[in-house]
Amino acid sequence: VRVSARAVYSKYSIEPASPIDFGAMFKGTKKTQTVVLENKGMLNFKFCIHQAPEDASALESQSSKQGESAPAAAMRSTGRKSSSLTQGPLSLGMFTVSPCSGSIGPWGQQKITVECLAGQEGTCEEQFYIDITGR
Numbered sequence: 284v285r286v287s288a289r290a291v292y293s294k295y296s297i298e299p300a301s302p303i304d305f306g307a308m309f310k311g312t313k314k315t316q317t318v319v320l321e322n323k324g325m326l327n328f329k330f331c332i333h334q335a336p337e338d339a340s341a342l343e344s345q346s347s348k349q350g351e352s353a354p355a356a357a358m359r360s361t362g363r364k365s366s367s368l369t370q371g372p373l374s375l376g377m378f379t380v381s382p383c384s385g386s387i388g389p390w391g392q393q394k395i396t397v398e399c400l401a402g403q404e405g406t407c408e409e410q411f412y413i414d415i416t417g418r
Contacts (some may be wrong), residue, residue: 285415293417294324308401309376315399320413321392328416332373332383332395335410 298319305314322328372381379398387393 291325293322293326293328293415295328295415295418296321296323297413303397305399308399309405310401313398313400316397318395318397319392320387320395322343322387322389325389327386327388328418329386330384330393331414332380332411333414334375335412359376373400373411375411376407378407378409380411 298318298321303316303318305316308314321328371383372379373383377400379396379400381396381398382393385393
């Protein structure tokens with residue numbers, strides 16, 4: 284009996300690379316940008332988007348060393364901070380990210396919408412990370 288197997292891991296790309304910069308906006312206006320998460324591997328994978336911890340720079344350096352996290356994306360514009368949810372849209376200050384979880388088949392892609400509703404005057408910068416299973 285001949286038996287064979289091939290071990291693989293999830294391969295992916297995220298475009299555009301971080302950061303996502305909405306630039307200057309008038310208070311009360313809305314802008315939308317899209318991030319494309321693409322499966323470049325042979326297996327389905329699941330993803331989940333989370334708010335980065337307060338010390339996001341530690342997360343980025345740790346993921347670079349270990350190769351175990353997708354790059355964090357920074358969002359920049361004007362506003363204030365708020366809490367986040369992983370079910371449904373993820374609200375980060377004046378930014379809303381959706382969808383926040385899903386599954387992508389081999390060579391498939393998922394468009395992730397990042398919306399900015401300019402709130403309070405000033406600069407707002409938030410970070411999120413994309414957790415991919417089997418990376």
